[in-house]
Amino acid sequence: MSTIESRLAALGVTLPDAPAPAANYVPFVQVGDIVHVSGQIPMADGAFITGKLGDDMDAGAGAAAARLCAISLLAQVKAACGGDLERLVRVVKLTGFVNSTADFTDQPKVINGASDFMVEVLGEAGRHARSAVSAASLPFGVAVEIEGIFQIR
Numbered sequence: 001m002s003t004i005e006s007r008l009a010a011l012g013v014t015l016p017d018a019p020a021p022a023a024n025y026v027p028f029v030q031v032g033d034i035v036h037v038s039g040q041i042p043m044a045d046g047a048f049i050t051g052k053l054g055d056d057m058d059a060g061a062g063a064a065a066a067r068l069c070a071i072s073l074l075a076q077v078k079a080a081c082g083g084d085l086e087r088l089v090r091v092v093k094l095t096g097f098v099n100s101t102a103d104f105t106d107q108p109k110v111i112n113g114a115s116d117f118m119v120e121v122l123g124e125a126g127r128h129a130r131s132a133v134s135a136a137s138l139p140f141g142v143a144v145e146i147e148g149i150f151q152i153r
Contacts, residue, residue, distance in 0.1 A: 004085045007121050008074075018079035019043070019072055022139070028080045030152075034092070035080045039147040040072035041139065050141040054104030062106075062143050063113030066096060069146040070114035074121070077150050091118050091128040092149040099138040107132040114146050 008015065021027050021038065028037045042049035042065035049065040051057030057065075073094075074085070081087040096111035098104075111132035118126035128148075138145050 004088060004121060011120065013071060013121075015071060015075040015078055015085075018075045028076050030080055033089070033151055033153060035077060035150045035152055037073050037076045037080075037148045037150065039097070039145040040069045040076065041142040041145050042066070042068035043072070044068060048140045048142050049144075051143045052099050052101060053106070053110060053143060054101035057143055059106045059109040062098060062110035063116075065143040066111050066113030066146060067117045069096075069144055070094075070117040073114070073146060073148045073150075077148075077152070080150075081152055087152045088122070088125070089151040089153055090125040091122065092151055093129040094118070094131075094146055094148045096130070096132045097135045097138060097145045098132065099136075099141070099143050100134045102134075104134065107134055110144060111146070113144075 018027060025038055028035050053062045077088055078085045094114055098107040098110045115130060
């Protein structure tokens with residue numbers, strides 16, 4: 001039986017340390033067996049992935065940024081589970097915000113980067129409800145921000 005960590009390793013993904021909040025909020029809140037994870041933004045090599053979809057970034061690059069957000073979401077879930085990612089039962093919902101122009105309409109394609117990653121790593125437990133919405137701007141000029149709700153044991 002494969003574990004979540006072994007599936008991540010097979011994909012060449014190492015979860016980073018859970019990112020610290022940038023303001024006066026907590027990275028996650030657990031209520032019963034549900035964990036609400038604050039919005040995660042895409043980072044690679046210590047730098048934010050910035051851009052505006054429909055202007056200087058296409059949906060493929062946006063989906064890659066969304067995948068990075070999903071990796072950070074799982075890092076937060078791991079922290080919420082005391083380091084034991086096997087306590088994760090399922091992804092309940094993702095809400096994705098896409099920094100995009102007024103005429104850009106492929107927000108779902110962008111957020112697929114996160115959704116596809118969750119299913120790739122977690123199988124059926126990664127399938128979730130979802131929203132993908134446009135935003136005129138996002139913190140630090142990032143391309144995408146994604147928050148999530150997860151069930152743990």
